[in-house]
Amino acid sequence: MSDPLYYEEAAEKEEWQKAMVEEMKSIEKNGTWKMVDLPKGKKAIGLKWVFKTKFDANGSLQKHKARLVAKGYAQQHGIDFEETFSPVACFETVRLVLALAAQLQWPVY
Amino acid sequence: MLQEEVYVTQPKGFVKEGNETKVYKLKKALYGLKQAPRMWYSKIDGYLKKKGYMRSENEPTLYVKKEGKNDFIIICLYVDDIIYTSSSIFLVHEFKSQMMNEFEMSDMGLLHYFLGLEVYQIEDRIFISQRKYTSDLLNKFGMSNCKPAATPMNLNEKLQQQDGGEKADAKSFRSLVGGLIYLTHTRPDIAFSVGVISRFMQQLSKLHYGAAKKVMRYIAGTLEYGIWY
Numbered sequence: 001m002s003d004p005l006y007y008e009e010a011a012e013k014e015e016w017q018k019a020m021v022e023e024m025k026s027i028e029k030n031g032t033w034k035m036v037d038l039p040k041g042k043k044a045i046g047l048k049w050v051f052k053t054k055f056d057a058n059g060s061l062q063k064h065k066a067r068l069v070a071k072g073y074a075q076q077h078g079i080d081f082e083e084t085f086s087p088v089a090c091f092e093t094v095r096l097v098l099a100l101a102a103q104l105q106w107p108v109y
Numbered sequence: 110m111l112q113e114e115v116y117v118t119q120p121k122g123f124v125k126e127g128n129e130t131k132v133y134k135l136k137k138a139l140y141g142l143k144q145a146p147r148m149w150y151s152k153i154d155g156y157l158k159k160k161g162y163m164r165s166e167n168e169p170t171l172y173v174k175k176e177g178k179n180d181f182i183i184i185c186l187y188v189d190d191i192i193y194t195s196s197s198i199f200l201v202h203e204f205k206s207q208m209m210n211e212f213e214m215s216d217m218g219l220l221h222y223f224l225g226l227e228v229y230q231i232e233d234r235i236f237i238s239q240r241k242y243t244s245d246l247l248n249k250f251g252m253s254n255c256k257p258a259a260t261p262m263n264l265n266e267k268l269q270q271q272d273g274g275e276k277a278d279a280k281s282f283r284s285l286v287g288g289l290i291y292l293t294h295t296r297p298d299i300a301f302s303v304g305v306i307s308r309f310m311q312q313l314s315k316l317h318y319g320a321a322k323k324v325m326r327y328i329a330g331t332l333e334y335g336i337w338y
Contacts, residue, residue, distance in 0.1 A: 033133035044116040069141035101194040102338035
């Protein structure tokens with residue numbers, strides 16, 4: 001079974017319905033947003049549901065995850081966002097930390 | 110907190126009755142927003158600095174904190190994945206409770222899986238491999254049941270830019286080579302052959318594709334390989 005690509009597909013399944021309710025609860029609990037009238041001249045960015053069944057390395061089912069994502073590609077530089085930057089450790093750093101931990105006999109979490 | 114004013118529509122299936130024309134004004138970032146990674150980073154960076162963790166000058170995702178004379182904790186961020194190691198169980202507990210309280214993080218047990226990397230910690234040694242990633246890669250190219258090869262490359266094979274061979278599917282080749290490059294993180298034994306085949310992204314022929322398949326057949330027979338530290 002592949003993961004649903006669209007809301008309409010997922011809406012028919014109980015497990016995905018539950019996952020979407022979970023995600024909405026978590027968003028509201030975090031105080032992510034506030035309901036307002038769209039001011040004149042502003043555009044609202046569309047949202048999309050993304051569905052993913054999570055498995056562990058042994059291939060056994062872990063959970064159904066529904067994630068709400070903004071269609072960030074519709075954002076315009078200077079209007080909807082100014083700067084972007086993502087911090088990503090290079091793999092060499094990760095390997096270095098692991099090598100050091102093994103050398104010093106430290107546990108890694 | 111979000112610096113720009115961003116509005117989003119109500120999500121499908123959760124449009125509030127009577128308020129169908131309203132939208133949400135974002136106070137915090139949402140996945141997919143252009144500023145989401147930056148906001149997350151500045152939040153966690155600010156927090157770690159406040160708590161006395163020092164950021165590395167050369168690797169902005171690496172933080173170290175020293176406690177007393179000999180105790181250290183090292184933290185490595187990868188967006189919302191974090192690995193950390195320490196000489197002191199006290200520093201571990203402190204960091205763990207900080208993260209769980211401040212960022213509602215869960216599952217902070219011993220490291221087993223990180224960015225497709227499988228990690229086994231046994232006494233004073235650590236083993237990393239990409240076994241699951243490798244079998245997924247073989248699957249994706251329909252090579253799960255291929256005949257394993259003993260070596261990743263033919264001896265004295267001379268691949269050339271324009272070998273006049275029949276043209277091959279460039280898109281699938283790029284995806285295959287990309288997959289193999291990611292695998293070199295735990296497989297230095299294929300680094301040379303992957304380096305050689307990655308030079309033929311343009312004008313590739315069936316011969317180049319064959320060389321890539323040879324690497325695939327080699328990893329099919331050596332799924333369990335990885336690095337011991």
